[in-house]
Amino acid sequence: MHRILIALLAAFDAIVAGLVGLAVVLAPLTLLWIFTLGVTADWAGLWPATARIWELGNLVPLSLRFDADALLAVGLPDEAAAFALTLAPWAFAAFAAIFAARSGARAVRAGSGITGVLAGTAVTAGIAALVLVTSGNTLADVVPWQAVVLPTAVYGAGALCGAWAEAWGEGDGGLVDTLRERIDGWSGSWREVPSLAVRGGAIAVAGIVGAAALALVVAVILRADAVIGLFEQAQVDALGATAVALAQLVYLPTLLGWAVSWVAGPGFAVGAATTVSPAGTQLGAVPGVPVLGLLPEQGSGWLLLVALLPVAAGAAAGWHARAVLAAEWESDPPLHDGHPHEPVSPRIVVAVATAVIAGAVAALLAALSSGSMGPGRLAVAGPDPGAVALAVGLEVLLGAAILLLAPQGRRAAADDQAADSGAFTRR
Incomplete structure (x- = not known):
């Protein structure tokens, strides 16, 4: 054209x-x-x-x-x-x-x-x-x-x-x-590393965002009464309620960014010297915006288990990368001292690169979802991009490393041992 x-x-x-x-x-x-x-x-x-x-x-x-x-x-x-x-x-x-x-x-x-x-x-x-x-x-x-x-x-x-x-x-x-x-x-498995890192980061980010969306839905279900109460306190008519609802709707991605930081662990602020995280909630007076009724009143040690969701997302990314690398090794097995050998270096690079990509995207979401929402103490709102990037990166790295660096299964090890025995018998 x-x-x-x-x-x-x-x-x-x-x-x-x-x-x-x-x-x-x-x-x-x-x-x-x-x-x-x-x-x-x-x-x-x-x-x-x-x-x-x-x-x-x-x-x-x-x-x-x-x-x-x-x-x-x-x-x-x-x-x-x-x-x-x-x-x-x-x-x-x-x-x-x-x-x-x-x-x-x-x-x-x-x-x-x-x-x-x-x-x-x-x-x-x-x-x-x-x-x-x-x-x-x-x-x-x-x-x-x-x-x-x-x-x-x-x-x-x-x-x-x-x-x-x-x-x-x-x-x-x-x-x-x-x-x-x-x-x-590039030789061997290294040619797959860049695409696997990008795909792994995308899988991890999709899993974390999906978990955050689920947490947001659960908050809507559990805190619906508080949201309705704030609507009633606003004393707006049907037209005003529609305008408020539309305004909150365009902030939905921003709320999703807050939910990502909550699921990852660091949480977010709704004003200076405040925090909303799985470990606990410390809030002062907040604006009477209905959607802020979704904020939890308190945290719990048990809620820290939500940090396992990013780990699971990293594990899903690692599982995908391990499957692709395994297929590459089967089609063109690398040799070490004349025997099939599963190289570790490409797996380490994929795990680290996946975590870096996921952490960078999480930091971008946090940066887009933070800023000033009003005067005074409300000049600080949203998550800290650095803390979110560090938390997501480490959690995804843990999950990806578990799948990528785990030893081969018994069947694969047995096949390698049988191949080695056959080679010894022929010699």
Whole structure:
């Protein structure tokens, strides 16, 4: 396919991604605006509000400033007149990255992944700049370069990952194919190590995220009364309850990031000097947001057993890698002193690389799920990326090492012994 056409298709993808993200904010905000303020209301603030919510969802920090009348209207104390809001509802960023990944993969299939990635990223930068210059807002301010660079980086990273994954699997006739040819030229089991490390990290991360999602579902079941109670205390009508529910829905990936850190063990904060972890919960006053009713009132030593779930995810990754390596050894058994020998070094590298990848992804989830959610002590919220990365890395390493470094089973050992005996008899 001609590169100009590839660029145009990639640009169209970026436009669709940007418009969908903005429409998801603008549509419910418009309905809320109509039903609360009426059609005769001043519409000048609708687009700036939409733009700022979209920017926050794409990881752009907001600086909020309230005057005395606004503080009185929303019931905030004087110290809340100015504060940063950086805890992002990164469902918007996740959608943009996934959409961009599909666009990047399609560009590779069309024959020019670089063209597609660059075109989509450039158009996203233009959209972000246009949103910035048309959305002056005295209530919520942004740093201009962040408002352009961060949404662009989200889309560009997604497109690049999608293009690389497609090129690795299907070939691109260029850099990726050259790299694969070099790796395929490695001896024995080493040629499988890079792909096994990536697949193992993906298996481990999928297992941990699945366990976190299950923990979140259990919390919803066990703490539903507390959530409903906070909804009732808010004293909102059906329209207000719908708006609150939608706002909480876009924060679902952020809550999932909190759940990942809880399952891993370090837990997370909901304000300065607070912690929510399996070992215990220490909370002061928290905002009356209904979804925060899911927070457990206390921990338990028994809940520390949830840390076995990341270990199990690492074991699943190790089992997969061991099966692939075993098949490789059977087809081309390495020899040591003339006898079949199962090398240890590739297994160690796969176990360590799997743990590093899983820890890095967990750290990214924690970083995306942390920030400031309000003034004062609420400026600290979410998990500590370093602690989560260390915990997940060690837990996954333990599980993967158990499966990858365990001795061969009795049957395999017996087969090797029989082969050695047969060779001795023939001599």
